[in-house]
Amino acid sequence: MLQPKRTKFRKQFKGKISGEAKGGFLLNFGTYGLKATQPERVTARQIEAARRAITRHMKRQGRVWIRIFPDVPVSSxxxxxxxxxxxxxxxxxxxxxxxGRVMFEIDGVSEVIAREALRLGSMKLPVQTRVVEREDW
Known part of the structure; x- marks a missing residue:
């Protein structure tokens, strides 16, 4: 499971998630990506479940990039x-x-497989998402 190796402070305030993503809204690595359309906190378990669903459908072909990292400690x-x-x-x-944040990127598989893999991955996440495609420029 993803988590920081060390942090400056053990606990954090809740904070608000306001506004659009000011970075990470373009595809940098892959051809297809999964973009969030609403603000939400995504846990490390949900990221891992989505990654497993995506790689399982791709049958270990192609490549998956995770563009988000769980760095906020949530206490209870x-x-x-x-x-x-x-x-x-x-x-x-x-x-x-x-x-607007791109959470996952995929490359090296056909469009049909990529869209279905990202759809299965999005089911594991608490955010509404859409599949984005790289425009060849």
């Missing part, structure tokens, strides 16, 4: 614990995804 307190006594421990790691 155990169930049935009273209020107070500080912030909970880090439960999982997440990536803040803004609309």
């Amino acid at each position: 307190k155990p169930t049935e614990v009273r209020m107070g006594k500080g912030k909970g421990s880090v439960d999982y790691w997440a990536a803040k995804v803004k609309p």
Whole structure:
């Protein structure tokens, strides 16, 4: 599972995910990509599940690039614990995804296989997505 090797601080504030993606909105590596159309936090488990679904459908042909990294620690307190006594421990790691962000890229497979693989991968993610294609310029 993806997570940072080390961070400056153990816990973070929640924050808001506002506005469009100001970077990572173009395809850099592959021919086909999966682009987010709404803001959401995507956990490391969801990223891994999507990656597995994509590579499984591609039958280990081609190449997959993951363009997001879970670097935000999300803390939670155990169930049935009273209020107070500080912030909970880090439960999982997440990536803040803004609309327009390319999350996965694929290359080396046909268009039919790529679109179906990205569709299966998008089912594992909490964000609404669309498949984008590189325009040959």
